[in-house]
Amino acid sequence: MELHNQLKALADKIHQLKDKIETEESTKHAFVLPFINILGYDTFNPTEVVPEFTADLGLKKGEKVDYAIFQNGNPILIVECKNWREDLNVHNSQLFRYFHVTKTRFSLLTNGIEYRFYTDLEEPNKMDEKPFLEFDITTVKENMVNEIAKFHKSNFDVDSIVDNASSLKYTREIKRLISEELIIPSHDFVRLFANKAYSGRLTERVMEEFKELVQKAFNQTISEKVNDRLNAAINKEAEKQQEDNVETQEPESKIITTEEEMEGFRIVVAILRRKLPVSRIIHRDTQSYFGILLDDNNRKPLCRLHLNGGNKYLGVFDDKKNETREPIQSIEDIYKFEDALLKTVDNYL
Numbered sequence: 001m002e003l004h005n006q007l008k009a010l011a012d013k014i015h016q017l018k019d020k021i022e023t024e025e026s027t028k029h030a031f032v033l034p035f036i037n038i039l040g041y042d043t044f045n046p047t048e049v050v051p052e053f054t055a056d057l058g059l060k061k062g063e064k065v066d067y068a069i070f071q072n073g074n075p076i077l078i079v080e081c082k083n084w085r086e087d088l089n090v091h092n093s094q095l096f097r098y099f100h101v102t103k104t105r106f107s108l109l110t111n112g113i114e115y116r117f118y119t120d121l122e123e124p125n126k127m128d129e130k131p132f133l134e135f136d137i138t139t140v141k142e143n144m145v146n147e148i149a150k151f152h153k154s155n156f157d158v159d160s161i162v163d164n165a166s167s168l169k170y171t172r173e174i175k176r177l178i179s180e181e182l183i184i185p186s187h188d189f190v191r192l193f194a195n196k197a198y199s200g201r202l203t204e205r206v207m208e209e210f211k212e213l214v215q216k217a218f219n220q221t222i223s224e225k226v227n228d229r230l231n232a233a234i235n236k237e238a239e240k241q242q243e244d245n246v247e248t249q250e251p252e253s254k255i256i257t258t259e260e261e262m263e264g265f266r267i268v269v270a271i272l273r274r275k276l277p278v279s280r281i282i283h284r285d286t287q288s289y290f291g292i293l294l295d296d297n298n299r300k301p302l303c304r305l306h307l308n309g310g311n312k313y314l315g316v317f318d319d320k321k322n323e324t325r326e327p328i329q330s331i332e333d334i335y336k337f338e339d340a341l342l343k344t345v346d347n348y349l
Contacts, residue, residue, distance in 0.1 A: 010034050053068035055101045078095070079108045084113050135148070182215065185211050238320050242299050264334060271342065290305040299321075303317065312330070
């Protein structure tokens with residue numbers, strides 16, 4: 001949680017200052033060094049964070065990487081920085097050369113906002129072309145914070161990070177491919193589903209038709225799953241609220257169930273038995289109202305009869321379990337609300 005708060009504070013600082021930052025050097029001091037400090041490394045200790053670290057390659061001298069982070073006298077991470085306005089896609093070749101020379105297992109390319117971590121999964125001592133960890137610090141999410149935390153000084157373990165890097169890298173790549181397929185399905189992707197759904201010959205015309213169908217089906221599936229999750233969360237909250245709002249049942253001695261209430265109950269049963277077994281429709285009288293429940297569950301009210309006061313009401317419930325009191329002149333008027341009562345049953349079923 002502390003790391004998350006520190007990253008959030010740095011993100012807020014970036015939003016406030018970035019338009020005033022003009023140079024690469026300013027980017028380093030305002031954005032990158034604070035990030036390194038958040039990871040627990042002392043940016044003022046030259047044995048821990050080394051600026052302008054020498055990375056000479058063969059006869060080519062004077063090559064320097066912006067920062068090297070050391071642990072136990074060995075470089076564990078080299079950092080190449082660019083101006084926050086620059087596109088990082090054109091700069092990883094420079095870091096590629098540095099990685100080979102410095103013998104580290106990890107390198108970081110950043111412009112203070114985007115962060116890309118690399119290692120050598122595909123070939124030893126040769127930096128992979130694609131990062132295994134990538135994030136925008138201004139929009140970093142909780143699951144990404146857990147990955148960043150592994151680079152913290154107190155947690156840093158080479159083997160642990162490398163073991164996890166492969167999963168991160170290829171999961172990220174698969175997610176990217178899925179996103180691309182959802183936008184513009186490839187021929188192979190469409191054929192995979194067309195082969196299983198269509199029994200005829202897959203002509204060019206059929207494939208073109210299925211391209212649109214596959215795209216639509218996948219997007220609808222994702223939307224439905226999102227809606228299901230939202231509805232489940234809403235229903236859970238509504239049930240909790242309903243449970244909290246359930247009125248405490250009065251002592252039995254204070255409750256008098258009238259014949260009029262029982263007659264009203266029988267009318268409700270007559271309406272609801274079209275969709276429910278009679279055994280599931282239960283009445284529970286209180287001093288304030290006569291409640292009719294599904295499965296004798298306070299969290300599943302079917303309706304309420306308010307017959308003891310000067311005015312009579314039928315309490316009906318919407319899909320969020322909010323009660324609306326409808327005035328009635330006699331219990332026979334309950335039949336006028338047949339649709340509302342049956343809809344309440346549908347909401348539970």
